[in-house]
Amino acid sequence: MSSNNSVMVFIQQDDAKVADVSIELLSKARDLANQLKTSVSGVLIGSEVKGEAEKLIQYGADEIFIIEDKRLGDYTPMPYTKIMIEIIKKIKPQIVLYGATTTGRDIGPRVASNLKVGLTADCTSLEIGDYSSKGIDYSNILYQIRPAFGGNIVATIVSPEKKPQMATVREGVMKVGTPDSKYKGKITPFEVVLIDSDFPSVVIRKIKEEKLVDLKGSQVIVSGGMGVGSKENFDLVQELAHVLGGEVGASRAAVDAGFITKEHQVGQTGTTVRPKLYIACGISGAIQHRAGMAESARIIAINTDHEAPIFQISNYGIVGDLNDVIPKFIKAFKAKG
Amino acid sequence: MGLNLIVLVKQVPDTQNVGGDAMKEDGTVNRAVLPAIFNPEDLHALEAALVLKDENPGSKVHIITMGPPSAVQVLKDSLYRGADFVALISDRKFAGADTLATSYALKCAIEKVGDYDIVFCGRQAIDGDTAQVGPQTAEKLGINQITNVSKIENIDIKKKEIEARRSIEGGYEIIKAPFPILLTVTDEGYPPRPPSVIRVMTYKNASAEMTEAGYDESYIDSSIDRISETAINLWDINAINADVESCGLAGSPTKVKEIESIILKSEDIKMVENTEDSISGMVHELISDHTLG
Numbered sequence A: 001m002s003s004n005n006s007v008m009v010f011i012q013q014d015d016a017k018v019a020d021v022s023i024e025l026l027s028k029a030r031d032l033a034n035q036l037k038t039s040v041s042g043v044l045i046g047s048e049v050k051g052e053a054e055k056l057i058q059y060g061a062d063e064i065f066i067i068e069d070k071r072l073g074d075y076t077p078m079p080y081t082k083i084m085i086e087i088i089k090k091i092k093p094q095i096v097l098y099g100a101t102t103t104g105r106d107i108g109p110r111v112a113s114n115l116k117v118g119l120t121a122d123c124t125s126l127e128i129g130d131y132s133s134k135g136i137d138y139s140n141i142l143y144q145i146r147p148a149f150g151g152n153i154v155a156t157i158v159s160p161e162k163k164p165q166m167a168t169v170r171e172g173v174m175k176v177g178t179p180d181s182k183y184k185g186k187i188t189p190f191e192v193v194l195i196d197s198d199f200p201s202v203v204i205r206k207i208k209e210e211k212l213v214d215l216k217g218s219q220v221i222v223s224g225g226m227g228v229g230s231k232e233n234f235d236l237v238q239e240l241a242h243v244l245g246g247e248v249g250a251s252r253a254a255v256d257a258g259f260i261t262k263e264h265q266v267g268q269t270g271t272t273v274r275p276k277l278y279i280a281c282g283i284s285g286a287i288q289h290r291a292g293m294a295e296s297a298r299i300i301a302i303n304t305d306h307e308a309p310i311f312q313i314s315n316y317g318i319v320g321d322l323n324d325v326i327p328k329f330i331k332a333f334k335a336k337g
Numbered sequence B: 001m002g003l004n005l006i007v008l009v010k011q012v013p014d015t016q017n018v019g020g021d022a023m024k025e026d027g028t029v030n031r032a033v034l035p036a037i038f039n040p041e042d043l044h045a046l047e048a049a050l051v052l053k054d055e056n057p058g059s060k061v062h063i064i065t066m067g068p069p070s071a072v073q074v075l076k077d078s079l080y081r082g083a084d085f086v087a088l089i090s091d092r093k094f095a096g097a098d099t100l101a102t103s104y105a106l107k108c109a110i111e112k113v114g115d116y117d118i119v120f121c122g123r124q125a126i127d128g129d130t131a132q133v134g135p136q137t138a139e140k141l142g143i144n145q146i147t148n149v150s151k152i153e154n155i156d157i158k159k160k161e162i163e164a165r166r167s168i169e170g171g172y173e174i175i176k177a178p179f180p181i182l183l184t185v186t187d188e189g190y191p192p193r194p195p196s197v198i199r200v201m202t203y204k205n206a207s208a209e210m211t212e213a214g215y216d217e218s219y220i221d222s223s224i225d226r227i228s229e230t231a232i233n234l235w236d237i238n239a240i241n242a243d244v245e246s247c248g249l250a251g252s253p254t255k256v257k258e259i260e261s262i263i264l265k266s267e268d269i270k271m272v273e274n275t276e277d278s279i280s281g282m283v284h285e286l287i288s289d290h291t292l293g
Helices: A020-036 A050-057 A077-091 A104-115 A234-243 A252-256 A309-313 A322-336 B040-055 B069-081 B099-113 B133-141 B197-203 B217-221 B276-288
Strands: A007-011 A040-046 A063-068 A095-099 A119-123 A125-133 A136-148 A153-158 A165-169 A186-189 A202-208 A220-224 A247-250 A277-281 A298-303 A316-319 B004-009 B011-013 B036-038 B060-066 B085-089 B118-122 B144-156 B161-168 B171-178 B181-185 B208-210 B232-235 B255-260 B270-272
Touching: A007 A020, A007 A077, A007 A104, A020 A040, A020 A050, A020 A095, A020 A125, A020 A136, A020 A165, A040 A050, A040 A077, A050 A063, A050 A186, A063 A077, A077 A104, A077 B133, A077 B144, A095 A104, A104 A119, A104 A165, A104 B099, A104 B133, A104 B144, A119 A136, A119 B099, A136 A165, A220 A234, A234 A247, A234 A277, A234 A322, A247 A252, A277 A322, A298 A309, A298 A322, A322 B276, B004 B040, B004 B069, B004 B099, B004 B133, B011 B069, B036 B040, B036 B069, B040 B060, B040 B069, B040 B118, B040 B144, B040 B181, B060 B069, B060 B099, B069 B085, B069 B197, B069 B232, B085 B099, B099 B133, B118 B133, B133 B144, B133 B181, B144 B171, B161 B181, B270 B276
Parallel strands: A007 A040, A007 A095, A040 A063, A063 A186, A095 A165, A119 A165, A220 A247, A220 A277, A277 A298, A298 A316, A316 B270, B004 B060, B004 B118, B060 B085, B085 B232, B118 B181, B144 B181, B208 B232
Antiparallel strands: A125 A136, A136 A153, A153 B255, A202 B171, B011 B036, B144 B161, B161 B171
């Protein structure tokens, strides 16, 4: 099957290893392509990345375009943008997806700006549907769904008149499909002429900072919001997290108020998490926060306001002051555990 | 020899302090009740430019914003903090612009300002959280970019080169690149300075003035005692030579199909009494179904 009119995924690699979000997007692209009765393509750019291409096919990719060049080892915007523009112009996909990572959000807007097509940032859901405007009916359009306006609303965005329809998609929201080692796809080298002036940026060094906060890897997250009230009161949230062997999370409001650092932020502009247990302490549950934690297996909400929206998505609700509830929780767990 | 610096700023509704009346019954946003503020990360971008100006005598900081007439407030605030030149691009024909149409208008305004070494933007605006306008503007200008800059490590004016620290997942990278370049700045490295009292006194009555006749370069020789009434340049679509088809709704490929505030449905929430017995019971349930323990 030709990749013309395909659902295309920009495959992000870091140190020649494919990013998790790109696998998530391939899985989603497979779903969308099935609905649209078209194929899935991927674009893998790097220095020596051929070895990674095979495993991409297992997730339902029909064709992976590979562009290898020693100078492409580290992502920089100018050459990567040039390659994406050329490949999109040649292959003409109907949809292009990027992870909403620092890389995807760097390249996606440049490509959109050059091609004068739409780009929706940080989508949390993608669907296919119809759209009508000014007497024109468009069928099989990509619904690009994202929280907007500080997370207070959910907007469905379409760009029906221009192809490709493009979106950056938040990490961790699309489910990874089951790899199928028998899936047949092809790997196609793609030629782009690159000259030295295409590489104005040089990555002098990359520094990994040890992750002090590991929200994604935690099975239990105890988060605090504005209701915690102060930096000092956050100690109690920390203590509960510690006792349960979990990590400490926070709402954007709590981070903005300076109660805790940004690495702890869960939500649309923070980290998306899916732990076995999420305990929301003094968090009202604005959609911007819910977008980052609603998929948790179990949710406990502790809040003084019984009408707080967080209760609507919780499995257990405790109406009360967290300073009063958390010590009881700790005591109960220590007694049982 | 100083640097020519341009900072793109935006006035935004304060979405981070949304009260109960911020949403209307029909689920749309009640903008009228949200205070308008200087987009927080744009203040950091402004500060980064002002720091470079302080370090490199002879530098000029130009501010451009697009918005309704009320957006002059962020320009006045920029003047209070140390900007040399400010311009508001405002026209009904810009209404309904998505990030693509916005970046086109900003590109036209930047070209009107003329030569520049570095264009600064905040990483993203809190009303859209897209982080797209910066890179889209860079692409339209045909220049390089460094996004998510937390710190400018070094500037070499002679070589016209910058070294910047770019925040990425799990750490950061140091990028070296020549001018001209666009940077998007995070809220990590440049806590904004407060407005200067003298500058507030000078500019508090500044108002917007149409400068359709062309770009007034007299500011270059001016100092703080310049005539404040003409401090704010107001540019419409013609003043920046923008093509109407690329502006506003007409130039915006993305359309909002639907906006909704999610209606939450209470599924099977179990309310737990705030007593030791009830909480202990809940903990027991969580341990027995292997959620905890």
